[in-house]
Amino acid sequence: MQVLEVAEGVILSRLDSFNMNQIITSGQCFRWNEFRKNVWRGIAFDTLLEIELLDNNSYLFKCTKETFYSLWYDYFDFERDYEQIKRSVEGDSFLEKAVVVGDGIRILRQDSFEILITFIISQCSNIPKIKTNVNILCQKLGAYVEDKHGRGGYHLFPTPKALAENPELVASCGVGYRDKYIVNAARKVLTGELNLDHLRTVSREEAFDALISLYGVGRKVANCVLLFGLQHLDGFPIDLWIKKVLDKHYQGLFDTSRYNGYRGVIQQYMFYYGRTLGASYFE
DNA sequence: CGTCAGGTCTCTA
DNA sequence: TAGAGACCTGAC
Numbered sequence: 001m002q003v004l005e006v007a008e009g010v011i012l013s014r015l016d017s018f019n020m021n022q023i024i025t026s027g028q029c030f031r032w033n034e035f036r037k038n039v040w041r042g043i044a045f046d047t048l049l050e051i052e053l054l055d056n057n058s059y060l061f062k063c064t065k066e067t068f069y070s071l072w073y074d075y076f077d078f079e080r081d082y083e084q085i086k087r088s089v090e091g092d093s094f095l096e097k098a099v100v101v102g103d104g105i106r107i108l109r110q111d112s113f114e115i116l117i118t119f120i121i122s123q124c125s126n127i128p129k130i131k132t133n134v135n136i137l138c139q140k141l142g143a144y145v146e147d148k149h150g151r152g153g154y155h156l157f158p159t160p161k162a163l164a165e166n167p168e169l170v171a172s173c174g175v176g177y178r179d180k181y182i183v184n185a186a187r188k189v190l191t192g193e194l195n196l197d198h199l200r201t202v203s204r205e206e207a208f209d210a211l212i213s214l215y216g217v218g219r220k221v222a223n224c225v226l227l228f229g230l231q232h233l234d235g236f237p238i239d240l241w242i243k244k245v246l247d248k249h250y251q252g253l254f255d256t257s258r259y260n261g262y263r264g265v266i267q268q269y270m271f272y273y274g275r276t277l278g279a280s281y282f283e
Numbered sequence: 284c285g286t287c288a289g290g291t292c293t294c295t296a
Numbered sequence: 297t298a299g300a301g302a303c304c305t306g307a308c
Binding site: 174 | 302303305306307308
């Protein structure tokens with residue numbers, strides 16, 4: 001990766017494994033949008049970022065170099081070598097195709113609390129509805145801040161305190177029966193009974209057990225929190241799409257041991273490719 | 284209008 | 297341990 005500082009921001013070129021469309025449609029984040037053709041806007045932690053695709057497959061990050069390195073470099077997981085991961089699927093014909101179709105996927109390092117709540121919302125829902133719910137939640141319960149670059153105001157993701165103390169507002173966000181799961185989880189975080197930062201430092205098994213002990217959090221959501229919010233990349237969440245792929249191409253038996261340490265990344269390629277193929281493909 | 288969606292809980296056997 | 301039914305609601 002080459003980083004060039006310009007007046008409008010930072011230009012990244014010679015990027016390996018980076019495709020904004022793929023990243024934001026791979027179902028791991030819900031606060032990014034294609035603002036206009038080849039321009040994306042998203043909010044992470046407390047910051048708004050605009051990214052533009054330039055020629056030659058280089059991207060303009062509209063932020064200072066300092067912010068790029070202090071926030072976005074980690075957020076987009078630029079330290080990880082996805083090329084090596086993609087090479088490791090050699091010999092598996094389905095995954096070989098999957099890493100070509102989703103060659104620009106990365107696992108974002110998102111805020112753990114936001115991920116926990118968002119994936120509680122995701123259960124038995126769909127991506128457009130999840131986005132709607134999360135946006136309403138942010139508007140009603142998240143702090144309003146002004147963008148430093150004059151791109152307007154926006155709402156942060158609500159704090160544990162805001163969600164814990166406003167159950168009736170949470171219930172009015174269209175999240176259905178999940179409202180009590182959200183409020184309960186927020187209360188556990190607020191009181192310190194659940195320490196998400198701590199879970200980052202313990203084993204994946206221990207973190208998993210702590211997460212599924214939450215009311216309304218099962219193995220699927222727990223694995224998503226591990227993968228997207230806590231950087232435990234070894235989780236392999238099995239959802240509807242993964243199940244379809246495993247049934248059709250692996251007779252329901254997929255040996256993940258080969259991908260020890262980064263099973264979740266493999267899962268993400270599988271999910272993305274499976275969804276690209278569409279439901280009819282699996283009938 | 285019905286159907287369905289990146290699940291989880293509860294009850295039953 | 298396994299299976300069935302309930303659960304909210306917007307997007308299509």
